Amino acid sequence: MANTNDFAGPGWAWYNRLLLRAFIVYAAITVIPLTPSFYSQDFDAGFSVVNYPWRWLDVLSQNNPWFFSGQGGKNYGGWLITLLGCFLVGAVWLWVEKQINKNKNILDIDTGDARLYNLFFVLVRYQVALRMSWFAIAKVFPVQMPFPTISQLNTNLGDFTPGKLYWLTTGVSPFFEVFAGVFELTATVLILFRRTATLGALMMIAILLPIWFVNIGYDAGVELASLHLLLLSLLLLAKDATKFWQLLIEHKEAAISYIQPPVFSQRWKRVGRIILKVGFIFIFLFYRGYHYGKLYAAGKTFKLPLDNGVASFTGFYNVEEFRINNRIIPYAPDDTLRWQNVVFEKFNTISIKVVKPFKLNTENKIRTTEYYGNIGRLFYGYDADTVKHVLILKNRADTSEKVVWNYTAPKPGRFILRGLDGHKDSVYIVLNRVDRQYPLAVKRNTKVKGD
Template sequence: MANTVDFTVPNPGLLHRILLRSGIIYAAVTVIPFVPAFYQQDFDAGFSVKGHPYRWLDVVSQNNPWFFSSQGGKNYGGWLITLLVCLIIGGGWAFIEKQINNDRNALTQNDRDDRLYNWFFILVRYQIALRMSWFAIAKVFPVQMPFPTLSQLNTSLGDFAPGKLYWLTTGVSPFFEVFAGVFELIATVLILFRRTATLGALMMIAILLSIWFVNIGYDAGVELASLHLLFLSAALLVKDADQFYNILIRHRQAVISYIQPSELTKQWKRAGRIVLKAAFIFLFLFYRGYHYEQLYAAGKTFKLPLDDGIKSFTGFYNVTEFRLNNKVLPYAPDDTVRWQNMAFEKFNTISIGTAKPFKLRTDNKIRTTEYYGNIGRLYYGYEADTVKHILTLKNRADTTDALNLNYTAPSAGKFILKGLSPQKDSLYIVLNKVEKQYPLAIKRNANITD
């Protein structure tokens, strides 16, 4: 790959012009949030923006076109329709331009195409960097795929969906997660600069191809999102398809084109371009990276609740006695009424093991809660009044499901809970703490005693 040259479109034909204009439209409509639901969502529920202003950067980074999240992240039909509509609009744009510019010379039209390609080059590069910067930083400071919680460590393997299981197994190995994040971050930085954009696109393709197949194989929910970024990365290389063919297949020397930025005649425009680029890099990489490092250092992740639980409560407990309406229900593994065990997390979540029937939930609105992709446990956020000894439990996914329990601690590691179920049945529950070490935690060079 010898010297670089300025990229010039040599007498582009109608098909080229249509594809170029269609590409600009596609890049714009997939990064600008046109869908009303984006503005109607509860940003604090989805992103915890209150008290964490840098999370607005994640709101922008994770804005998805309508076809990303529908049909479980696999709406290929919607994606193809979007491509087709962009082609039709691009074709209309090129046709109208041709009619208007019939009397203009070809050189003027080529100059216009060069400027349009430059805009396409900018839109695609920055959209990839916008989306991948979050994934990269959330892996470099591993908060995207956290280590399994107490509840998850005590959930049967068969109660996890494949996608959730993949996330948990990746979270078990922060070294691998950081390793993947470093490569994603390097590719993101390279793609931000014109002279290294080709290398960044090649790295991004290698990264995203494996991510796409992982999402297909594990049904992890962002299948189409990864394909979209893969498609954009490949689009950056289309201009050099012949050169890559000469290098890789014919083993001949070839020259990779350099996309020259638009020539700006005014000083304030040149300064503005530098300021905007520096601001993007500072906000989305350095500023966000600093706060994610702080988040990881505090042992937290946005995939789980941020509020702390009661430290002395944290642990896994067997339900040794369970009374419903003052009737003792002995333990039975298939009893759909009796609680089997409880886990108090280090954050403000209580989970209850039970054999009741569950509906597997994989909708995006609960991806950041414990409900996503698993069954076998009821999850409640809790608040504890340590003076009146009252636990207030609220289901984070179903606000109609709540209960209040009075608690006493007659001895260390033992709780007695009394209260009413959501069905207004009286409850009397005795909990005994189980001291247990987990091989997954030991392998991670951490001792977790519940």
């Protein structure tokens, strides 16, 4: 097995030294939150960090460079500008080093390329592990792509974007999601250790290449993010490019390089390195995995609201009667005012099927997962006072919209709603629950309550 000096040393060509410095800069600026918007965001709205403080780990794992989110996750122009900027910084860095060393004897010059490569090797490995650990654990405990909700099961196929449809169809098969998560988690663990980093990088490429193409084909929103991780994984193999050519193309023997860890003379540095590595693995893999396991066991997912709804309300309801200002509005398939059906989810969401123009939301954010990538339904969060029989509804897309209604339940599965809508018109609505069977839920051997 070759060591570091086989590819990092005084004999390096100038372009290799330039690439090394440019990609050190790239690895650093893409893992450190540098954009003001990162610090100004509402972390609790996006990540529920108040009630779940360990979700700060997810904040770090899901931090995106400025060019990730632009243009629907396809800001290739911003990505190329960033790469160009990194190469310019790398060129200046190299030029400054040359000026410092120009009057020195060549035997006295220490470029430090081996140490810099070690820094690069650490930055890239841990950035890939930081980002992929979240994706892996959220699939091992299948909460990244949850099983479709009752609202989604009652949304027309044509009302979904391709990206949302891909997420839902993946969520239908938790077995596949868990399998993918185990594969991703294995690659993440391997990439954290120097002796297995090459194998981990190869597995990451096998994972990320189809993910990148899936995002291109389905417009799933993380196209550039997957390409970024794919590039970092490829960079981990760049040192052995000629070795892989010899092995795979020329069918010759070749030794894969081993990146030796830095040698520290002080004991506290040696101990500190071990503590940091063990701490990273414990916190981002075991500790977070434990909490995601608890989340899954409780039947929850951060892709959907975490607050429970009223269990007896859950189900699909037909709208039997609909009145505005005491005027009965009969059912018509093209009526833009009358509700067509209503869903009470097991969590505190009410969704309403209406025929009206919708503004499609394609921002892939945690707090908008219910309604991003699909149209056809209004989504409201609700609080219920089951003693006073009061429902407080807040529009999840426009939190400034709020209504307070009274309700009665003359018998199980029947609701009567009364109150004022957002236009201050009085409404009177009668809902009847309908028991429905969904082949997707039956195939999964899952009973969706009230369906």
